[in-house]
Amino acid sequence: MSTDTAPSASFNDASQNPNARPRAIGFWLVAVAFMVFAMMIIGAITRLTESGLSMVEWRPLMGFLPPISTSEWERVFALYKQTSQYAMMNQGMTLDAFQHIFFWEWFHRLWGRLIGVVFAVPFFYFLIRGQIPKGYTGHFWALLFLGGLQGVIGMWMVKSGFVDRVEVSQYRLAIHLGIAFSILGYTVWLALGLLFPIEENRKPVARPFRRLGAWAHGVIFITILSGALVAGLNAGFIYNEWPTMGGQFIPDGYWDQTLGLASLFETLEAVQFNHRILAYITVITVFGLFWWSRRMTLPRRTKAAIHALFAMVCIQACLGIATLLSIVWLPLAVMHQAGAAMTFCLALWCLKELRGGKDVPTAAHRL
Incomplete structure (x- = not known):
């Protein structure tokens, strides 16, 4: 992220909206940034434990629920057994071992959904009530778009690991990580502008x-x-x-x-x-x-x-x-x-x- 493209909205812009709540919005952005930071930690654990390919299905709406019954666990385990990672690296894996790696990928995806909720709900609340400082609304729409794009890129990345390899493509992983850092940086930059404005002149x-x-x-x-x-x-x-x-x-x-x-x-x-x-x-x-x-x-x-x-x-x-x-x-x-x-x-x-x-x-x- 270069200094030429980074957002630079100021309190001069914010003051033009008498209903604006820059500090409240700044604290909300800090919370989002911490969640993105935690997502990076969860993602690192997921990758280092070789858990990222354990969830074969991509269910954006119902995927937040983990398997509950024994039959459902056996079904998702059977899907995993069809992957190249299982055939080339994890032959003979037990259901208990599979449940361990499945947890990290499920939690990784669940946390991503939670970030979406924590960002979108306050954003629309502030938007409807007209409390967003002038100059910031476009940046928030951009962040919302980047969050959705990151989900699509995550799916695209995971699919690269299902064919004749035991890990995802390093190129797609780099793109996925790059977007994650862009989201983190964008959020932090906006929060800094709201909570720690530069002194006048x-x-x-x-x-x-x-x-x-x-x-x-x-x-x-x-x-x-x-x-x-x-x-x-x-x-x-x-x-x-x-x-x-x-x-x-x-x-x-x-x-x-x-x-x-x-x-x-x-x-x-x-x-x-x-x-x-x-x-x-x-x-x-x-x-x-x-x-x-x-x-x-x-x-x-x-x-x-x-x-x-x-x-x-x-x-x-x-x-x-x-x-x-x-x-x-x-x-x-x-x-x-x-x-x-x-x-x-x-x-x-x-x-x-x-x-x-x-x-x-x-x-x-x-x-």
């Missing part, structure tokens, strides 16, 4: 420094997408050492002549190496932003955002290394996913602060 920071902040956010997002390729190919289960890969900087097998450029996205060695390099670039870029900020006179909140981002990037790098060395231990891998989301949101906060603006709290800034 605060000027943007110098253009080169602002561009470095934008570069940091862009690199973070690309690194996250590269992590989806690592997850989709299970590339984290090889070369569980650091800083080398098989004793070398660039591992053998990085380039496959038969695949050509596709090697960058389809060989385990390449996707893990690329993710490492992007992580290094992220650390260097954010460190540069941090170091430069210490030589500038910046508002206290802007410096706090930059310092928080730098600290989180350091923590995230350590989590990534620990996850690799532990051969993708589930708790560490989940924390690494959570760290990616926190890093992404902190980068957005930095962008918000670096842009400056004319936001000003008014009488409309009420519950």
Whole structure:
């Protein structure tokens, strides 16, 4: 998400609607953002436990109910036995083991439905009562569309794992994760504008420094997408050492002549190496932003955002290394996913602060 396309509605817009309730709407958006964040954690557990292909049927309306009777469990288990994942990886799985992986995929889909309800019901309530600040309604419609699109992409992603493979396509997983982070970022950006408006007449920071902040956010997002390729190919289960890969900087097998450029996205060695390099670039870029900020006179909140981002990037790098060395231990891998989301949101906060603006709290800034 670039600074050119991010929404920038302000309290000046909000004040033009005397019925607007920006703080109430801001807190609602925070709740939605936390639910999306939790969805990412649930999704990580679902993926790491190989549970994502356990639900063969796609029932948008009735799928929120899990199987209850023994006969219904046997029916959905029989459907799973027809998948390539069962044939190639889980032959002989017991019903109890199936119920465990089924739970995570069912819960993942249920949580997605709950996010839809928690977003849509308050949105239409605020809309009908005319309480949405001017300039925000279009953004909320866009978020509603993105949420529906994410459900369709999730179905499209899962279907890729039912034919001659035991996991979903790494490309579709990257798209699914990218949309999830876009939804999270969009929601956080809007919430920041409502709850923490920029002081009136605060000027943007110098253009080169602002561009470095934008570069940091862009690199973070690309690194996250590269992590989806690592997850989709299970590339984290090889070369569980650091800083080398098989004793070398660039591992053998990085380039496959038969695949050509596709090697960058389809060989385990390449996707893990690329993710490492992007992580290094992220650390260097954010460190540069941090170091430069210490030589500038910046508002206290802007410096706090930059310092928080730098600290989180350091923590995230350590989590990534620990996850690799532990051969993708589930708790560490989940924390690494959570760290990616926190890093992404902190980068957005930095962008918000670096842009400056004319936001000003008014009488409309009420519950």
